[in-house]
Amino acid sequence: MLTAPKQIDTHIDIVTPENTAFEYRLAGPFRRLPAYLIDLALRGGLVLLGWMGLLVAFRFANLPDVGAGLGLVFWFLVAWGYGGLFEALWNGQTPGKRTMGIRVLTVDGQAIGGMQAVMRNVLRVLDGQPAVFNLGGPFQYMGPFTYVLGLLAASANNRFQRLGDLACGTMVVVEEPSWLGELVNPNEPEAIPLAEKIPAGFEVTRSMARALAAYVQHRRRFAWKRRFEMAHHLAEPLRQRFGLPAGTNPDLLLCSLYHRKFLAGENSP
């Protein structure tokens, strides 16, 4: 049997060890950039708060230099460890990634390990090049970055992996907050009597069911002439097969078939 060719898009298939197959949507730059900016802001805020806190705490102890020193150590840890620590402990997400609904996984679709989390975030300093403005000294490790190198690398492979991702075998996927909508109802009262005229023995095949569902889901967006044009490719052979009069509305015929298949069902015992 001829199977439909795989669509060329940003979905990738995962087959888990227990032989479950499903697909993920890859996160592109327009989802990852806001996540990065959120993390950048949070990181800056964290450093500021931590440093202020230490300075104030040690000022009361009359040891301001100790506070400043510890603050610098804290800064180092946040600058290099923020992403790695969060991604390792939060199952592949940083606060920014969680806000944007994206997650880091291995290319096999498994959870990432601590090493991978740290590595891909250390390599961020390379991916981010060139930096937006080089403040020099310690500031150059904090960003903000332009990510030109990372973008080039990501556009050169089919998983949107920046260099850090390539080195660790990780990828970033979208984890959408999904909700199950109602089954689409065509809302065509005339389709129901038409469904009666379809021979009871007619079986809708799998591929036809897919086509019907896709058609009914999207038909509302088209004017009636366009609907006729699309529907008649399938409706015309069916009309001849069912022995329906010429001039039967092809749009209605597909709706009635959909109604019978998905909503009314074969009422056989």
Next chain:
Amino acid sequence: MRVSDLIQSRQRNWQELQHRCSELEGASGRRVPAEAAARFAALYRAACADLALADAYHLPPATVQYLHQLVGKAHNQLYRTQAFAVAKWRRELLVNVPRRLYRDASLRLALAIFWGVFLLSAAMAFSSPDYADRVLGKDLMMGLEEMYSRPVAGRGDGATAVMATGFYAFHNPSIGLRCFAFGLVFGIGGLFPLVYNASILGAAFGHMAGSPNAGNFFHFVTAHGPFELTAIALAAAAGMRLGFSLVSTGGYTRTAALRRAASEALPSACTAVLLFLLAAVIEGFLSPSPAPYWVKLAVAITSCVMLAFYFIGLGRRAVA
């Protein structure tokens, strides 16, 4: 069975699974009661089965898409990250890293480049003030001269030492990690920071060795020098290992070779960071202290012996 009935009968399971996913998401790190875990696994398996049979059930595309997202989400909650295997770190640090480094051509190359450039730059700066002037620049040279015109002893108290340690602990490992990350560019990306730092440091050493304040200078740099200078070369070597894996793939694809090298290079880079931190503590506390020079020399010699033991002793033992 009608499709709408089928969806309706499954809907409650799917929604429960989704609800449990959000619950688990918030419960990062906390233990999940056995009952909930079992229920979650059962729901996950059921959803997987529904997805696998979606075509046979004639489910509409919108529902199939929903199932893909649901199963993906549940999969990520079921297979959570193991985070850090802290128990393995000791073995990694004391056995695996020295063993790898003992045979690592990148480390030899990085050490050769660093010390070669360093000594060359030092010799040139020692013999010609003009060279030091050009490499270091007027400001840095004046700064050095000014800084070491006073004797080292009594630069500050313990609190200042913490401050200094903090600064070095921030600044130096950052240079090292940057060196490491840039090494990924075919191994030459890390060369620039390595050669840059070697020539600057070399020029500073050479210049100060020839100046009247040489005593003060060496009083300051001797104790932490071995750890710090080794750490830079080690970080650069780890980066080179990444980059060279792209050139000499050993029969793997470039990505696979890079991935293999990355898992070996990161522990080396972490070792370099540890060395930097050790150096920072010495540089913050001992180096500016008024302790006599022989104490600092003893610390330097001890650190050299420790490094030799780590790289050669542990490396050879692990190989044997």
